[in-house]
Amino acid sequence: MLCGRMESMAAKEWVLVTGAASGIGAELCRLFARDGSCIVLVDRNRSGLEKTSAGLAGEFGAQTISLVYDLSFQEAPEQIYRDLQIRSIEVDVLVNNAGFGTFGNFWETDLRRDQALINVNIMAPMLLTKLFLPSMVKRGRGRILNVASVSGFLASPYASTYYSSKAFLLSFSQGVATSLRGSGVAVTVVCPGPTYTPFDWHNAEDGAPPPRKKYQMEAAVVAAQAYRGMRRGRMVVIPGASNKVLALLAKLLPREFALWLLTFGQQKAREGEVKMNDVRRPPH
Numbered sequence: 001m002l003c004g005r006m007e008s009m010a011a012k013e014w015v016l017v018t019g020a021a022s023g024i025g026a027e028l029c030r031l032f033a034r035d036g037s038c039i040v041l042v043d044r045n046r047s048g049l050e051k052t053s054a055g056l057a058g059e060f061g062a063q064t065i066s067l068v069y070d071l072s073f074q075e076a077p078e079q080i081y082r083d084l085q086i087r088s089i090e091v092d093v094l095v096n097n098a099g100f101g102t103f104g105n106f107w108e109t110d111l112r113r114d115q116a117l118i119n120v121n122i123m124a125p126m127l128l129t130k131l132f133l134p135s136m137v138k139r140g141r142g143r144i145l146n147v148a149s150v151s152g153f154l155a156s157p158y159a160s161t162y163y164s165s166k167a168f169l170l171s172f173s174q175g176v177a178t179s180l181r182g183s184g185v186a187v188t189v190v191c192p193g194p195t196y197t198p199f200d201w202h203n204a205e206d207g208a209p210p211p212r213k214k215y216q217m218e219a220a221v222v223a224a225q226a227y228r229g230m231r232r233g234r235m236v237v238i239p240g241a242s243n244k245v246l247a248l249l250a251k252l253l254p255r256e257f258a259l260w261l262l263t264f265g266q267q268k269a270r271e272g273e274v275k276m277n278d279v280r281r282p283p284h
């Protein structure tokens with residue numbers, strides 16, 4: 001099977017990327033396609049997947065398969081796994097990127113949305129890793145790239161479910177990565193800070209992208225650093241100097257002090273100055 005342009009990887013590398021329809025996931029797909037990988041694009045956003053897939057074919061001649069799955073359903077990872085088994089596709093690189101946030105006092109946010117968040121941000125990466133990792137270990141090669149967040153080093157008063165979901169993914173990735181030493185398989189967890197993607201403009205009144213804020217990194221830059229770290233087998237990648245400092249401070253500062261700072265910062269968000277995607281787009 002011919003995958004893109006790079007002959008050396010041509011018959012070999014299949015990559016599965018969740019949340020491939022936009023933002024960091026779509027940018028990661030471009031890097032894999034550039035290097036000749038075949039890509040299984042997974043997202044709940046059908047039109048976004050079509051756009052990503054057409055872009056990869058046009059720009060790189062990449063071979064892709066688009067799978068529309070809603071990862072908030074706990075059975076989705078097994079369905080994806082079975083789907084690929086039927087197609088005789090062995091996944092060499094798994095990218096757990098899909099994710100979203102909720103914002104507000106925990107006792108006021110919607111129960112179903114918090115459940116969906118746990119399924120998308122925690123259960124799906126854990127289950128997909130469970131399903132695809134054994135054959136990577138058997139083959140003695142493979143990569144897993146988990147997209148967590150710098151918030152995984154912190155706790156938040158108003159995004160407690162989101163921050164703790166990323167703390168899980170960070171800790172889970174580090175644990176599994178360590179257990180895999182010497183196996184030929186590596187797990188990388190990337191912890192971006194604020195990044196300019198549709199992640200936090202889902203609830204823009206007219207749906208139009210707001211201008212990029214100074215403190216936001218470009219998705220392409222975040223993806224490039226994550227990709228390089230993953231190829232080198234690094235365990236943790238924190239894109240951007242200020243995010244590295246933040247992660248360091250989170251380790252050094254007492255948790256109570258960090259929480260006090262975040263409470264102050266996020267109260268502004270509650271007043272409407274900054275918004276996370278607390279109103280989700282309807283299912284596609």
Ligand SMILES: NC(=O)c1ccc[n+]([C@@H]2O[C@H](COP(=O)([O-])OP(=O)(O)OC[C@H]3O[C@@H](n4cnc5c(N)ncnc54)[C@H](OP(=O)(O)O)[C@@H]3O)[C@@H](O)[C@H]2O)c1
Nearest residue numbers: 019021022023024044070071072098099149194195197199
């Ligand atoms: N942007 C940031 O500031 C930032 C910072 C740190 C970490 N991250 C992390 O980076 C990852 C990618 O986010 P992004 O910034 O690139 O945001 P994004 O552009 O919204 O991309 C996330 C993708 O995941 C998809 N997705 C969400 N829920 C899903 C579900 N239930 N089933 C299948 N697909 C689903 C989204 O589809 P829909 O469009 O249909 O929702 C979207 O295509 C996330 O894990 C996020 O937590 C982002």
